[in-house]
Amino acid sequence: MQAFRASILHLLGDPTTSDEAVAFHADGLLLVEDGHVVACGDHDALRDLLGDTPVEDLSGKLITPGFIDTHIHFPQVDIIAAHGAQLLDWLEQHTFPAEAAFADPAHAAETAEFFVRELLRNGTTTALVFGSVHKGSVEALFRVAQARDMRLIAGKSLMDRHAPEGLTDTVESSRADMESLIADWHGKGRLGYAVTPRFAISCSEAQLTMAGEVLAAHPGVWMQTHLSENPREIAETAALFPEAADYLDVYDRFGLLGPRSVFAHCVHLQGEAFQRLADSGGAVAFCPTSNLFLGSGLFPLETACAHGVKVGIGTDVGAGTSFSILHTLGEAYKVGQLRGSALDPFHALYLATLGGARALDLGDRIGNLAPGKEADFLVLDLAATPLLARRLAGDRSLENRLFALTVLGDDRVVERTYLAGVEQHRR
Incomplete structure (x- = not known):
């Protein structure tokens, strides 16, 4: 099993139709095994699942679905x-x-x-x-x-x-x-x-x-x-x-x-x-x-x-x-x-x-980090550019920070890309 500790953001549904769609864990834990998500949530709530699995600490980074x-x-x-x-x-x-x-x-x-x-x-x-x-x-x-x-x-x-x-x-x-x-x-x-x-x-x-x-x-x-x-x-x-x-x-x-x-x-x-x-x-x-x-x-x-x-x-x-x-x-x-x-x-x-x-009619397999989904995910560097780091440091609102990321972000933000739990790109 692989374990990644970072902030985690993904969607559980359509945010325009559900108030419960946004899942954000400021101190999150993502557990992956055999190419699939085992668990995703708050670190403190999931750490008992770790056993002797080492945790990769990615503090300051953001994990999202691919x-x-x-x-x-x-x-x-x-x-x-x-x-x-x-x-x-x-x-x-x-x-x-x-x-x-x-x-x-x-x-x-x-x-x-x-x-x-x-x-x-x-x-x-x-x-x-x-x-x-x-x-x-x-x-x-x-x-x-x-x-x-x-x-x-x-x-x-x-x-x-x-x-x-x-x-x-x-x-x-x-x-x-x-x-x-x-x-x-x-x-x-x-x-x-x-x-x-x-x-x-x-x-x-x-x-x-x-x-x-x-x-x-x-x-x-x-x-x-x-x-x-x-x-x-x-x-x-x-x-x-x-x-x-x-x-x-x-x-x-x-x-x-x-x-x-x-x-x-x-x-x-x-x-x-x-x-x-x-x-x-x-x-x-x-x-x-x-x-x-x-x-x-x-x-x-x-x-x-x-x-x-x-x-x-x-x-x-x-x-x-x-x-x-x-x-x-x-x-x-x-x-x-x-x-x-x-x-x-x-x-x-x-x-x-x-x-x-x-x-793509694949919502049961990919698209978020729910347990059982294929472990396609990203590690994003929120300080990839000086301007992005400055902008995000100055705003505590998740909504505003996400918006700034979509306006100012590009390939430089993508630090790692994982396919089925295997790292396929690292900046």
């Missing part, structure tokens, strides 16, 4: 911070050329290693990831994640139209690739597969029909795609699918709307569509940095939550501008301010941890 990134693109690492126009032009100018390089297995393997290291360095312990159209890109990513016993869900992008030569597949080839990837990797260790239509524009009706069939044939897999991100994208989708009631209905018609479906962005979704999404059990990945960077718009978080939609946070690298979930939460607050609805800091932490786990 962060969960519900939307990120593995093949876009090398185009982060690329200057360009809005979504569709940015895809043509930057994304497609970058993704074409993943036909090379050596490039995919090297990028996968960097990508996973960067996630861990920023405190991300679970991610829902887009691969390129190439089967090998997903295999390379799974190999690296499996070697670290990381909970990671990924899928190859489906594109059989409106993409450059070399980046399109066919209905037959994509079905074969997905069936092979599911057989080889889904459920292996802590890995999962996601059926991944890039978006409706890039997929023919036959391709979307096939995606729905594969999803139905493998009830444990996920589905991820983009939805209602940019006005021009929405208009082009409507022109391609004139029989659909709206953008969400496009996916629903092909059996892609369900409890393990995660839709990135949803910036321009309306209330009634949010309700249909909530009723289906589907989730939204809120990606504030990419929505601002591409000028897509301001996600109505308060509207989604009012309809009961599950929401997680997504960095959306490479249109997103940082791997850091902490930084991304700071930008989410700014989006809320522009909409006249300030994001509560405990709700922000919920989106990045237990809320993200629930968005």
Whole structure:
């Protein structure tokens, strides 16, 4: 058994709906065994459980659950911070050329290693990831994640139209690739597969029909795609699918709307569509940095939550501008301010941890430090920068300190990252 003594903060529920959601232990003890949490609470209440287990004293540090990134693109690492126009032009100018390089297995393997290291360095312990159209890109990513016993869900992008030569597949080839990837990797260790239509524009009706069939044939897999991100994208989708009631209905018609479906962005979704999404059990990945960077718009978080939609946070690298979930939460607050609805800091932490786990239908396994959960957790250095140390020393309020951490914090705050109780990163 491992024992860690530090301040501990995690969420037991949604703080917007429960007064008992926030669990904070100023002098806390976390006990871990066989990759799972044994106990978490006040040190004095739990010390009798220690026996002869040595305690690692991390006084002055903060332990939190690992962060969960519900939307990120593995093949876009090398185009982060690329200057360009809005979504569709940015895809043509930057994304497609970058993704074409993943036909090379050596490039995919090297990028996968960097990508996973960067996630861990920023405190991300679970991610829902887009691969390129190439089967090998997903295999390379799974190999690296499996070697670290990381909970990671990924899928190859489906594109059989409106993409450059070399980046399109066919209905037959994509079905074969997905069936092979599911057989080889889904459920292996802590890995999962996601059926991944890039978006409706890039997929023919036959391709979307096939995606729905594969999803139905493998009830444990996920589905991820983009939805209602940019006005021009929405208009082009409507022109391609004139029989659909709206953008969400496009996916629903092909059996892609369900409890393990995660839709990135949803910036321009309306209330009634949010309700249909909530009723289906589907989730939204809120990606504030990419929505601002591409000028897509301001996600109505308060509207989604009012309809009961599950929401997680997504960095959306490479249109997103940082791997850091902490930084991304700071930008989410700014989006809320522009909409006249300030994001509560405990709700922000919920989106990045237990809320993200629930968005991925994994709330019973990850997202907080409750006994029995997988021991994915972080040790945060609250004095990582002189400014952060000064700011946090001057405020005793937990709420204010957490808010300052999300605004001023970044990868430097993450001192250690643990996956299933094993240290995988130390600053």
